[in-house]
Amino acid sequence: MALKPKSKTNSKQKVSASFSPLYKQIKELLLQSLETGEFKPGTMIPSEHDLADRFQVSQGTVRKAIDELAAENVLLRRQGKGTFVATHHEPSVRYRFLRLSADGQVEVKRTHSTILSCERLSPTEEQQKIFELSSSDEVVCIKRVMNFSNRPTVYEEIYLPAVLFKGLTFDLLTHEKMPLYGLFESHFGVQLLRCDEKLRAVSAPDSIAKLLHVAVGSPLLSIERIAYTFGEKAVEIRTGFYVTEHYYYRNSLN
Amino acid sequence: MALKPKSKTNSKQKVSASFSPLYKQIKELLLQSLETGEFKPGTMIPSEHDLADRFQVSQGTVRKAIDELAAENVLLRRQGKGTFVATHHEPSVRYRFLRLSADGQVEVKRTHSTILSCERLSPTEEQQKIFELSSSDEVVCIKRVMNFSNRPTVYEEIYLPAVLFKGLTFDLLTHEKMPLYGLFESHFGVQLLRCDEKLRAVSAPDSIAKLLHVAVGSPLLSIERIAYTFGEKAVEIRTGFYVTEHYYYRNSLN
DNA sequence: TAGTGGTCTAGACCACGTT
DNA sequence: ACGTGGTCTAGACCACTAG
Numbered sequence: 125m126a127l128k129p130k131s132k133t134n135s136k137q138k139v140s141a142s143f144s145p146l147y148k149q150i151k152e153l154l155l156q157s158l159e160t161g162e163f164k165p166g167t168m169i170p171s172e173h174d175l176a177d178r179f180q181v182s183q184g185t186v187r188k189a190i191d192e193l194a195a196e197n198v199l200l201r202r203q204g205k206g207t208f209v210a211t212h213h214e215p216s217v218r219y220r221f222l223r224l225s226a227d228g229q230v231e232v233k234r235t236h237s238t239i240l241s242c243e244r245l246s247p248t249e250e251q252q253k254i255f256e257l258s259s260s261d262e263v264v265c266i267k268r269v270m271n272f273s274n275r276p277t278v279y280e281e282i283y284l285p286a287v288l289f290k291g292l293t294f295d296l297l298t299h300e301k302m303p304l305y306g307l308f309e310s311h312f313g314v315q316l317l318r319c320d321e322k323l324r325a326v327s328a329p330d331s332i333a334k335l336l337h338v339a340v341g342s343p344l345l346s347i348e349r350i351a352y353t354f355g356e357k358a359v360e361i362r363t364g365f366y367v368t369e370h371y372y373y374r375n376s377l378n
Numbered sequence: 379m380a381l382k383p384k385s386k387t388n389s390k391q392k393v394s395a396s397f398s399p400l401y402k403q404i405k406e407l408l409l410q411s412l413e414t415g416e417f418k419p420g421t422m423i424p425s426e427h428d429l430a431d432r433f434q435v436s437q438g439t440v441r442k443a444i445d446e447l448a449a450e451n452v453l454l455r456r457q458g459k460g461t462f463v464a465t466h467h468e469p470s471v472r473y474r475f476l477r478l479s480a481d482g483q484v485e486v487k488r489t490h491s492t493i494l495s496c497e498r499l500s501p502t503e504e505q506q507k508i509f510e511l512s513s514s515d516e517v518v519c520i521k522r523v524m525n526f527s528n529r530p531t532v533y534e535e536i537y538l539p540a541v542l543f544k545g546l547t548f549d550l551l552t553h554e555k556m557p558l559y560g561l562f563e564s565h566f567g568v569q570l571l572r573c574d575e576k577l578r579a580v581s582a583p584d585s586i587a588k589l590l591h592v593a594v595g596s597p598l599l600s601i602e603r604i605a606y607t608f609g610e611k612a613v614e615i616r617t618g619f620y621v622t623e624h625y626y627y628r629n630s631l632n
Numbered sequence: 633t634a635g636t637g638g639t640c641t642a643g644a645c646c647a648c649g650t651t
Numbered sequence: 652a653c654g655t656g657g658t659c660t661a662g663a664c665c666a667c668t669a670g
Contacts, residue, residue: 143666145639171655182641187656197632203656204648221631225576318632322479324622325579325597343579343597348626368578372602375629377475378451378572397647399658425636436660441637457637458667 150179150189158198158209158315159354165211165309169199172207198317212305212316221305221319221351224272224371234274240267240335242294244286254350254358255285262286266297269335276336277371283361288314314359319351323373328365336367345373404433404443412452412463412569413608419465419563423453426461452571466559466570475559475573475605478526478625488528494521494589496548498540508604508612509539516540520551523589530590531625537615542568568613573605577627582619590621599627 154169163169172190176183190207193199197220200208212218247255247263255263263283270278282304284292289312300307308314328342336344344365351360366373408423417423426444430437444461447453451474454462466472501509501517509517517537524532536558538546543566554561562568582596590598598619605614620627 145665147639168655173655184642185640188639190656201656202649204650204654206655223631318630321629321631323577323599323627323629325599325620326622327597341595343581345577345579345599366579368580373577375575375577376572377477377575399646401658422636427636438661439659442658444637455637456668458635458669460636 146181147185147188147192150175150181150186151192153179154189154193155198155354161313163209165209165315166213168206168208196317210315212303212309218303218306221316221349223374224277224366225374226272226371234272236271236274238269238271239294239297240269242266242292242297247283247285251283251361254361256358257285264289264292268297272371275367275370277367278364279332279335280362280364285359288312288359308359315353316351316360317353319349319360322348324348326365332365336365338367342367344368347373400435401439401442401446404429404435404440405446407433408443408447409452409608415567417463419463419569420467422460422462450571464569466557466563472557472560475570475603477628478531478620479628480526480625488526490525490528492523492525493548493551494523496520496546496551501537505537505615508615510612511539518543518546522551526625529621529624531621532618533586533589534616534618539613542566542613562613569607570605570614571607573603573614576602578602580619586619590619592621596621598622601627 154163154175157163157169169175170178172183172186175186179186190199190201194201194207197210197217200210200217202208210217243265244262245265246259247257247261251257251263252259252261255261257263264286266280266282266284268280268282269276270280272278289308291311296311297307300311302310305316308316324346325343326346328336328338328340328344330340332344333340333342338344345368347362347364347366349360349362349364350358351362353359408417408429411417411423423429424432426437426440429440433440444453444455448455448461451464451471454464454471456462464471497519498516499519500513501511501515505511505517506513506515509515511517518540520534520536520538522534522536523530524534526532543562545565550565551561554565556564559570562570578600579597580600582590582592582594582598584594586598587594587596592598599622601616601618601620603614603616603618604612605616607613
């Protein structure tokens with residue numbers, strides 16, 4: 125991983141072993157500025173021209189770096205206005221990680237969450253591995269039910285590394301009306317960028333069936349999610365149980 | 379939608395109403411060549427330089443058109459070798475539409491399909507709408523069970539517009555060992571490019587439970603898929619029921 | 633050595649949004 | 652009118668693959 129060259133004519137820093145193109149290096153620099161908070165969610169970053177000046181590369185190279193970040197939904201381009209840092213507060217991308225649709229419409233509306241509990245626990249072995257914690261660290265465990273159109277539809281158990289979410293309490297969760305990932309961003313400076321999910325069909329156990337107003341043994345869509353922030357660092361483990369009688373999980377493959 | 383200009387200095391064809399950049403127009407031309415079969419699956423298309431000559435644009439413009447098609451998995455770039463038309467026969471992308479993983483490993487292996495039936499039917503109203511057929515047209519209905527590691531895991535009902543799959547018979551399906559989408563490509567010239575899925579958890583009805591060796595009422599992952607070829611034309615409707623005891627459906631969001 | 637895709641540049645001009 | 656992202660060009664050079 126070589127550093128960026130100062131002038132173009134001298135850019136002979138390229139060796140065959142682990143060659144990294146200039147625009148990838150620029151991309152890393154931009155990611156650093158995002159991670160350190162120099163560019164904050166919702167704000168505009170400097171213009172391509174300014175960034176080209178700052179990094180001493182051509183505008184096209186900056187452009188290609190931004191292209192990739194925009195494709196990953198880390199940045200958002202708006203022609204004529206500027207390039208902005210993605211935020212979970214904008215309505216357009218607010219529920220980008222909730223791929224649930226109603227049988228008729230495209231999007232889910234009128235959602236309401238009931239927080240059941242929020243406690244500090246010792247992490248399981250699996251959680252220690254994923255979060256890179258030791259057994260003496262703690263995790264926050266949130267349990268909640270989400271209603272869509274007044275129907276209880278999702279039961280979730282959410283695990284977070286406690287060290288990143290110091291002031292997270294039951295009260296905060298019940299009083300804040302913003303979506304959870306917006307709360308993470310605004311109150312704790314944790315930006316969720318990407319997540320992996322594992323989907324299964326399972327039978328509703330007694331406890332969950334009661335909460336979701338379905339019969340014991342009813343089929344539920346189980347979604348295990350691991351969410352990541354900068355540097356592929358895992359910051360959330362979430363298991364959700366979805367009633368899919370009136371809603372479905374949509375996916376597009378190519 | 380303006381045509382491409384012959385020379386760069388005269389390229390004043392751009393009007394504000396429904397402006398289409400040059401590279402999008404080149405992309406459409408490439409898609410036409412793919413659809414008509416000028417570029418066949420698995421073969422190499424002309425070099426960027428040659429295409430630039432042919433379309434009388436710069437290499438960078440051709441490049442951007444190819445970039446988009448590569449991002450959509452329609453084309454496949456291989457540095458130093460060329461750009462190739464995607465095919466469902468290559469091992470690397472063979473199961474790109476089967477997002478099932480085993481609890482341990484990343485990929486599924488040792489799959490085997492048992493064809494249960496293959497018949498011509500009248501299309502339902504929904505099928506008529508999706509395939510743009512009339513009630514006098516026919517659809518082919520295939521039913522099959524897929525085994526992974528000798529476990530019956532998936533039951534599928536597949537519907538196809540009969541007019542596109544003339545020689546498709548039970549015998550052909552049982553004798554051909556290639557994956558279904560490879561068969562579509564090689565025998566019928568139908569290239570599947572993209573699909574939309576709706577996922578739900580459902581209870582196994584009697585008939586399906588027997589086929590999958592699970593108890594009646596067991597939870598199954600239901601996947602309704604509509605698959606498309608060029609021009610967003612739907613060419614397959616598939617409903618699958620997955621036993622997710624040892625396998626899961628993986629997804630990545632950002 | 634030749635051919636292909638991949639990177640990078642400098643500059644021109646266009647489309648969009650705001651002032 | 653101005654600033655932003657978006658498009659396009661012509662040309663140079665680099666990295667990878669194959670004969």
